[in-house]
Amino acid sequence: MKRTQWLEALREAVAGLEAWEERWPGDAAPEVDDEARRALEALVTRLGGNYPFFHPRYAGQMLKPPHPVAWAAYSVTALINPNNHALDGGPPTAELEREVVAKLAALLGYDPGLEGHLGHLTSGGTVANLEALWVAREQHPGRAIAFSAQAHYTHGRMCGVLGVEGVPVAADDRGRMDLDALEDALRSGRIGTVVATPGTTALGALDPVQAILPLARRYGARVHVDAAYGGFFALLARRDPPLVDPAVFGAIGEADSAVIDPHKHGLQPYGCGCVLFRDPSMAAHYVHDSPYTYYSSAERHLGEISLECSRAGAAAAALWVTLEAIPLIPHGGLGERLAAGRRAALGWAECIGESARFRLVMPPETDILAFAPVPAGRRVRASQISAWSQRLFERAMSEEVYLAVAGLDRALLQARWPDAEIVWDVERVSVLRSVVMKPEHEGWWPRLHAALERLSEELIARG
Ligand SMILES: *Cc1c(COP(=O)(O)O)cnc(C)c1O
Numbered sequence: 089m090k091r092t093q094w095l096e097a098l099r100e101a102v103a104g105l106e107a108w109e110e111r112w113p114g115d116a117a118p119e120v121d122d123e124a125r126r127a128l129e130a131l132v133t134r135l136g137g138n139y140p141f142f143h144p145r146y147a148g149q150m151l152k153p154p155h156p157v158a159w160a161a162y163s164v165t166a167l168i169n170p171n172n173h174a175l176d177g178g179p180p181t182a183e184l185e186r187e188v189v190a191k192l193a194a195l196l197g198y199d200p201g202l203e204g205h206l207g208h209l210t211s212g213g214t215v216a217n218l219e220a221l222w223v224a225r226e227q228h229p230g231r232a233i234a235f236s237a238q239a240h241y242t243h244g245r246m247c248g249v250l251g252v253e254g255v256p257v258a259a260d261d262r263g264r265m266d267l268d269a270l271e272d273a274l275r276s277g278r279i280g281t282v283v284a285t286p287g288t289t290a291l292g293a294l295d296p297v298q299a300i301l302p303l304a305r306r307y308g309a310r311v312h313v314d315a316a317y318g319g320f321f322a323l324l325a326r327r328d329p330p331l332v333d334p335a336v337f338g339a340i341g342e343a344d345s346a347v348i349d350p351h352k353h354g355l356q357p358y359g360c361g362c363v364l365f366r367d368p369s370m371a372a373h374y375v376h377d378s379p380y381t382y383y384s385s386a387e388r389h390l391g392e393i394s395l396e397c398s399r400a401g402a403a404a405a406a407l408w409v410t411l412e413a414i415p416l417i418p419h420g421g422l423g424e425r426l427a428a429g430r431r432a433a434l435g436w437a438e439c440i441g442e443s444a445r446f447r448l449v450m451p452p453e454t455d456i457l458a459f460a461p462v463p464a465g466r467r468v469r470a471s472q473i474s475a476w477s478q479r480l481f482e483r484a485m486s487e488e489v490y491l492a493v494a495g496l497d498r499a500l501l502q503a504r505w506p507d508a509e510i511v512w513d514v515e516r517v518s519v520l521r522s523v524v525m526k527p528e529h530e531g532w533w534p535r536l537h538a539a540l541e542r543l544s545e546e547l548i549a550r551g
Pocket of ligand 1: 211212213214215217240242285287288289314315316317318349352361
């Protein structure tokens with residue numbers, strides 16, 4: 089088993105750490121006892137209730153296990169459990185964090201020099217976006233924050249948390265922020281910040297960052313880029329030929345702030361997001377002088393530029409090791425892994441486009457596909473499409489094909505499928521959604537598709 093090899097690698101790393109611990113004799117580590125063994129056994133039984141996220145048969149949500157090298161790095165570092173709040177909580181992992189954040193800054197087009205940007209890891213995209221919106225509010229007090237109707241729901245919610253007006257902007261028929269609608273909102277003069285999402289959560293659509301930037305600037309607004317999901321696709325924009333729109337990703341470096349989630353496409357365990365600011369002087373917003381923090385040196389501590397206090401140094405260590413082993417390069421490294429998923433999405437989309445039983449919602453812009461059972465040459469109700477999608481989702485799962493269901497506005501589908509004979513009897517329509525984010529999906533999608541064709545034939549024949 090490949091897992092066993094990784095256990096061996098982890099064992100060697102743990103042995104190395106034990107050699108370091110032996111400098112302080114008087115081992116405090118507890119013995120393995122029966123209670124611990126029994127509890128672990130019980131856990132493994134309970135964990136069996138999960139879907140097989142590791143397997144290419146799972147193509148539902150944005151879920152997959154971390155790369156084993158990240159898991160091993162996290163595990164060995166967790167034995168020490170450094171806290172990246174302050175340098176005193178673990179100088180080595182604080183240093184590793186600065187190095188990986190610089191790499192992520194370079195990936196998104198920011199100046200990777202230590203004084204060239206401001207950034208840190210977070211527990212995820214939610215907190216990373218919250219920090220960016222909070223700084224946006226501080227920079228433009230009293231002004232609203234605009235985001236696309238297809239943006240992650242966290243933006244609307246966090247506007248509530250921050251006491252800022254949130255302004256949803258209509259999306260176009262490809263799920264991207266509509267530029268005319270954005271300009272209408274900007275003309276009111278009350279928008280202080282525009283959020284662009286290259287890689288939306290539902291459809292993987294790319295908001296046109298390169299067009300949003302000059303528009304927002306014309307009206308004196310900041311731009312925040314929520315690349316929590318899409319950020320790593322910047323690698324594919326740099327491939328020759330590019331596998332995603334290079335104009336979108338080439339513009340992110342001009343934005344005031346950006347978020348990227350290594351626990352989405354960076355092969356990390358949960359607990360790893362990142363927020364970046366183009367202007368390092370944004371650090372001033374974070375200033376505090378609590379009497380109980382333990383800043384013992386004049387050097388800047390990560391807790392002085394982060395909203396969260398305690399953070400796992402193990403997360404920084406895991407990302408650092410991963411990026412050493414699997415570098416952020418367009419060809420090879422992480423680029424190769426993402427390219428396989430992207431090709432899977434393109435191949436599967438083409439196949440769905442030719443199917444007589446399915447309709448593609450839109451050509452995928454990343455590695456997320458949305459499609460629905462819509463039999464060709466037959467009049468159907470939109471509510472029937474929703475019911476079929478739901479039933480297909482459940483039937484597929486019983487055959488070990490795992491997809492997800494997403495609800496889309498009827499207006500979007502109506503614009504996408506002008507020729508379809510659909511009676512639009514509901515405002516929101518359920519469609520199937522699939523995230524093909526594992527490299528193995530490139531070889532597997534034809535099997536997943538074949539299962540869906542067969543199941544949909546049965547379903548549609550029945551009514
Ligand atoms: C996942 C996601 C978020 C939320 O991030 P978490 O890491 O789940 O907290 C925000 N925005 C986008 C675009 C996302 O895909």
